Amino acid sequence: MPRTNDEVARLLDELAVLTEIAEGDPNAFRVRAYQNAHRAVLGLDRDAGEMSEADLARVKGLGKSTAAKIREYVQTGTIAKLEELRAAHPRGQRDLLKVPGLGAKTVGLLQATLGITDLPGLQAAIDDGRLAGLPGMGAKTVENLAAAIGKLGLTSKDRRVPIADAMSVAERTVAVLAHVPGVVDAAYAGSLRRFRETIGDLDLLVATDDPEPVRTTFLALDEVDRVIGSGETKTSVVTRDGLQIDLRVVPPGSFGAAMVYFTGSKAHNIRLRQRALDRGLTLNEYALAHHDDTAEVIASVTEEDVYAALGLPWITPELREDDGEIEAATAGQLPDLPTLADIRGDLHVHTDLSGDGHEPLERMVAALVDRGRDYVGITDHAENLTINGVSRAAMEAQRLRLRELEQRRGDVRLLHGAELNIGVDGSLDYDPAFLATFDWLVASVHSHFGRSVAEQTARVVAAIREPSVTAIGHLTGRMVGRRPGIELDVEQVLDAAAETGTAIEINASLHRLDAPATVVREGLARGACFVISTDSHRIGDLDRMRFGVAQARRAGASKDAIVNTLDADRFLAWIDAVRGA
């Protein structure tokens, strides 16, 4: 992603926020135009700084006015309109907008009536009673605002939690709600279902004709810290961990329309609703219906029904970002995405031979076969990872056990592999001759995360170019929401991988999801191939393969770019081709 695009996108976002304050309306057309322009720039595959005004204006979502602003920024380093808005609306007003319950209208009212333009000013007005004197400001509203300010940073509008944290809460809560009497269906939706890396709030959906027991059960959950609001069909709470959960209850006949609606994204939904209007229909969370007095329902029960009635194939949630998926669906060009059932092998698995593994080889293999794997790569840490790695002699002994086990079982191909450690200088464990005796080798970065782009790129490319290495594990080393990855020249790394045929891992751990979807997408464009792996250290980890599949789907990877969708014979032939190359 060109640096200019990030900067321009940030400025367009600021323009949207400041315009929202200036116009006093988050739905003002100009605000939405800037938001669309923001997304359009983030979606560019070229450097906006190198594009002419005319080229920019031709991009969908950018027009004459925004194109001129982008050129103005590139040439002068500033945008007059933005400076004007910054002068009229101090920094503190943007903080006010982040307070839950405070919107653009009220922020404008505060400035116009009391001259308040920041959080300390608002707090003072609450404390001395001036706020309560404003029209529309009853005791309850003031009380809610005071509480919201106290919790700011814990539950503010821009706080996001890593997907791993949200997923566990979501799956637990959905399981509880699914067992409430009368519940026909229960699921999570929103950005979690779209498989975004971080989640703003959790959207849960329940189908039932009897909403009250669902609400009662939900509000009684142990995690619930406080209730934001609760009506007949919609209840919002905040958990002790500060995660907001929105629960919606709909009649079973509306579940499909509701899932479309609450899965989003907002931009995807707007496109669908525009598409509905073009067809004389209207789409809401209850149904796709005729846009007339009859309001006759066209589709509502399943998502497939709704998409079909809009002339589209069902679009997988991971792609619903209005990032070209609707155009691709219209043209019948959606990628042939992998599903969990397509996964034939797991090629990154540890046993108790690794210091951090927990299961003996035999039990791990049995669990893998239970999960339908036809081939498996056993990849314990090699010797250079000093804490957990194992010696050459131990590797050779494991290989004998592996061959014997494969013979004895006869129902799975066992590849003897290792997870090599990519040293700070790009060096690998053992020696090239010994490396060549392995069936499969994953090479990964485990240390020295703070080096320069040039150093990191060189060490990873060196590993890619080692002929015996078949895959690069968790490419960036990032931990979602906790640790940034190493800085890489991604294009250079992906080009090297495409050239040598070395697969890039899609690590299925929700904490990693590495390579990131944006990198996978870039790799697909550059002809690289990928392997979805669980990096399991215990049997339970094997079940996260589905998350790796979701990550691949989010990147828009078709099955033929994922090498472990190949059957065993083709997969082994693929390894030979890569190592011969």
Added chain:
DNA sequence: GCCGTTTTCGGCCCGACTGTTTTCAGTCG
């Protein structure tokens, strides 16, 4: 501010909940 295989002007997605209103505005998703 953007957009147009009916449009270059006149549109622009839809509904729930709260708190304050006697019929609705603001916020949120």
